[in-house]
Amino acid sequence: MTQNNGNLEWRSPCPVSSALDVLGDKWSLLLIRDLIIHGPRTYSQFLEAPEHISTNILASRLELLTCLKLIERVNPDAPSRNNAYHLTESGAALRPILEAMGKWAGAHLSDFHADMVRMP
């Protein structure tokens, strides 16, 4: 726990609200996207994504997602060097959310974002 000091506060008992309490930021779901598209991925591979997350944010998000058991180290006992992260079952279950988002953006955001491509 470096920055996220056990931050698990829920605004309400609503499931949608709870999902947003956890994933309602601009980066977490993007890391999940990378893992779904490319499979297991190391720290530096995440940094190579076109959106350019900064190192401190990446470290804190990986820690949070690990706490929530959405991702884990491929080899839990090995040192972190070249030890990739991969999705747990809970993390992989986020795929329908990302698919719905991609589908929606493709259909309703192209007026505002001409360069957008279909399905990364």
Place this chain on the structure above:
Amino acid sequence: MTQNNGNLEWRSPCPVSSALDVLGDKWSLLLIRDLIIHGPRTYSQFLEAPEHISTNILASRLELLTCLKLIERVNPDAPSRNNAYHLTESGAALRPILEAMGKWAGAHLSDFHADMVRMP
């Protein structure tokens, strides 16, 4: 435009990333949720939701969602007093995303959030 000074910057051409550029915060999708559940809703009705958004954030989100044509005034020509917002077609198309989120949270977040209920 008070706080959102025409902020339409896209991090990449990826649809998922683009959706998160617009909706990747803890409040926007919650307002959409209220509109899906309750139908047209006024400023003060949004404030009554259990998550307690503050007035400046609410105003800035309503403005942003209006710019993106996800919501609009029920009566565009009337003064704002008691003039509710409702979903456009693009806004209503977000429903599958919210359903996927609710479903996922119900299945994978109950270990961390015991009080969560199923489907708001």
Place this chain on the structure above:
DNA sequence: CCGGATCCTTGTCGATACTG
């Protein structure tokens, strides 16, 4: 080199008071 941690600047959030 890789995976971070630290420092510092900038931006956004959130509470409350206030206004048309």
Place this chain on the structure above:
DNA sequence: CAGTATCGACAAGGATCCGG
């Protein structure tokens, strides 16, 4: 009732430094 103004707290971003 529907916002706006203000201000403090905190999170994001960027650059750099460090241990293995």
